[in-house]
Amino acid sequence: MAQDDLKRIAAHRAVDLVESGMVLGLGTGSTAVHALDRLGELIRRGVLRDIVGIPTSKKTEAHARSVGIPLTDLNANPVVDLSIDGADEVDPHLNLVKGRGGSLLREKMIEGASRRFVVIVDETKMVNRLGGSGLAVPVEVIPFGWNFTMGKLRRLFDHVEGFDLKLRTEAGDEKAPSVTDNSNYVVDLFFENGIRGDLEEISDAILKIVGVVEHGMFLGLATSVIIARKDGGVTVMKKEADGKIMAG
């Protein structure tokens, strides 16, 4: 099965959890788009009523509008019933790396404000250790003194074998920094051997650097992960009330 079909399967399964009257966090990326399309379809058919969505990016805002999802924001709705979003990596504890699309800050605000945060992925996103797939762990930084901030990040991980970092630039233009919806830059961190050590401590250390706005490690935020497998089946990993992870 093609990867995009798997993304659609996971997304549709997540939308099955949506009920009329809910405030939804609307994710960003190629998997989340399938959820937006499905939501729009169910709203148009009258199956779902009184839904409002909070988009995690300008791209998602535009797409949600185009498929007819009514929108609101976190100021009007500080508690979100359910967020649905993709991820770049998911570890066995349901910790995530997100932000390949550069929307990590709004995603973390909205998904962190959610009673339930359902992650939708195909099985290629599952890793034993965050950072382990070779993809970047993004860090959003303010443009002022970005190279200074990047130097601080470099020093923080200097001792880590196989570590590297790079300012994210626009595709096809190495000189143009990629700019987020919040007018910030992104520094991509690469951990050849995955991130080793206490993730909460590493998260705190990154966030302590002045100039850093947020990073793409989403620790303890996901309440379930819907994984579409290559064989066409679906595995759901859920965090129980006691914090244990169950798969089924």
Ligand SMILES: O=C(CO)[C@H](O)[C@H](O)COP(=O)(O)O
């Ligand atoms: O975090 C994200 C955007 O900031 C995306 O959810 C993540 O990059 C996954 O994207 P895709 O579904 O296209 O693989």
